[in-house]
Amino acid sequence: MDSFPTLELATHGVAKGGEAVARDPDGRVVFVDGALPDERVLVEITEMKKGFHRGSVLEVVEPSPHRIDPACDEVANGCGGCDMQIASVDHQRDLKVQVVIDALERIGKIADLPAIETVALPEAGYRTNVRCIVVNGRPGFRSRRSHHPVLIDRCDVAHPLIQDLLGPDSGTTRFDGCTEVTIRVGAATGDRMVIASPSADHITVPDDVIVIGTDDLAAGKTASITEVVAGRTWQISAGSFFQTRPDGAQALVDEVRKVIGPLPSNARAFDLYGGVGLFAGSVFAEDTRVIMVEQNESSVADARVNLADLDTTIVRGKVEQWSPRRADVVVADPARQGLGRNAVSRIAETDAPVVVLVSCDAASLARDAGLLSRKGYRLDSVTLVDLFPMTSHTETVSRFTVS
Numbered sequence: 056m057d058s059f060p061t062l063e064l065a066t067h068g069v070a071k072g073g074e075a076v077a078r079d080p081d082g083r084v085v086f087v088d089g090a091l092p093d094e095r096v097l098v099e100i101t102e103m104k105k106g107f108h109r110g111s112v113l114e115v116v117e118p119s120p121h122r123i124d125p126a127c128d129e130v131a132n133g134c135g136g137c138d139m140q141i142a143s144v145d146h147q148r149d150l151k152v153q154v155v156i157d158a159l160e161r162i163g164k165i166a167d168l169p170a171i172e173t174v175a176l177p178e179a180g181y182r183t184n185v186r187c188i189v190v191n192g193r194p195g196f197r198s199r200r201s202h203h204p205v206l207i208d209r210c211d212v213a214h215p216l217i218q219d220l221l222g223p224d225s226g227t228t229r230f231d232g233c234t235e236v237t238i239r240v241g242a243a244t245g246d247r248m249v250i251a252s253p254s255a256d257h258i259t260v261p262d263d264v265i266v267i268g269t270d271d272l273a274a275g276k277t278a279s280i281t282e283v284v285a286g287r288t289w290q291i292s293a294g295s296f297f298q299t300r301p302d303g304a305q306a307l308v309d310e311v312r313k314v315i316g317p318l319p320s321n322a323r324a325f326d327l328y329g330g331v332g333l334f335a336g337s338v339f340a341e342d343t344r345v346i347m348v349e350q351n352e353s354s355v356a357d358a359r360v361n362l363a364d365l366d367t368t369i370v371r372g373k374v375e376q377w378s379p380r381r382a383d384v385v386v387a388d389p390a391r392q393g394l395g396r397n398a399v400s401r402i403a404e405t406d407a408p409v410v411v412l413v414s415c416d417a418a419s420l421a422r423d424a425g426l427l428s429r430k431g432y433r434l435d436s437v438t439l440v441d442l443f444p445m446t447s448h449t450e451t452v453s454r455f456t457v458s
């Protein structure tokens with residue numbers, strides 16, 4: 056059997072998934088897992104494609120000054136949950152800014168980029184929503200290189216209320232009969248919920264934990280927790296999206312509110328991809344007429360509860376198929392795949408002078424920025440709100456205005 060080559064390479068950049076970028080002696084791009092930019096590393100090539108190769112670090116010959124030993128022991132055990140533990144937290148943010156700039160220039164073809172601001176958040180104990188694979192009743196994450204399950208004793212980025220249900224010391228917790236569990240907690244309320252797949256019939260958890268199976272959800276049952284963000288209490292059901300951390304949700308609310316700026320009195324605002332109503336319920340002045348659009352039934356049901364004291368109009372449907380009206384501002388926070396051509400067309404039909412785009416993927420942000428620029432919107436500002444320290448995931452709030 057052919058074995059893949061081993062090469063010593065100099066890395067010079069960073070790619071979207073947190074891999075460093077190097078060139079082999081033939082000038083071909085090599086994405087190197089486990090390396091940082093500006094290092095010399097011995098690399099085992101693991102995948103050879105026509106246009107590029109991938110490899111993994113066997114040895115760091117000359118380390119970056121920003122390289123650190125991962126704080127979490129589970130990285131050495133093979134856990135692939137956090138792919139940026141080898142860099143200092145400040146450097147992680149610099150690398151993510153670089154990923155966003157590269158994407159906007161290369162994919163979005165955006166010239167004259169504004170300087171990218173950053174918002175830092177605590178790097179440990181932050182996640183209030185964690186999805187684990189389960190083997191023999193115990194939780195784990197996928198290995199970075201092989202995607203095999205790695206059982207874990209702890210997770211540094213998980214909120215203590217989740218941590219308590221993970222390790223071997225979790226005492227009364229076992230996820231028997233499951234292949235996957237999602238654990239969601241309310242940091243402010245102490246609520247805890249386990250969503251077990253395919254069924255919660257055989258799991259054992261402390262008495263306070265709300266339990267529901269994906270089979271129950273498919274049969275129409277619901278379960279929810281509550282969280283407090285921006286001074287409001289949010290009902291979050293098992294089938295609804297909510298930001299991964301409440302301080303991150305608060306940081307996004309602050310940033311979106313800031314970049315919207317002052318609106319005329321009785322302005323009309325659209326909150327597209329509104330989820331359980333986070334932005335609709337917290338970023339606008341009382342006299343703004345807010346219309347929220349969301350396709351997910353569970354999120355819409357939560358939004359109706361969460362926004363019951365406000366005059367918000369809640370529309371259930373797909374943004375691409377909604378009938379836009381003139382607006383003073385549009386806030387859009389799509390899922391990872393971004394807005395795409397049809398949703399950008401709907402947004403442009405509002406004639407809104409300001410569009411605020413919240414993006415959880417740098418490539419989608421760049422594509423959407425390119426599409427918006429072809430509709431006459433100029434990218435004014437981009438802020439990286441670092442919701443996911445220790446990982447390469449990017450979250451940005453961008454403001455576009457009519458050019």
Ligand SMILES: C[S@@+](CC[C@H](N)C(=O)[O-])C[C@H]1O[C@@H](n2cnc3c(N)ncnc32)[C@H](O)[C@@H]1O
Nearest residue numbers: 296328329330333349350351373374388389390
């Ligand atoms: C990233 S979440 C943002 C939710 C909310 N803005 C928040 O911060 O909590 C994206 C939301 O878009 C919804 N969604 C996905 N595709 C959609 C579509 N085509 N039309 C309307 N909503 C969609 C999802 O159900 C999800 O609630």
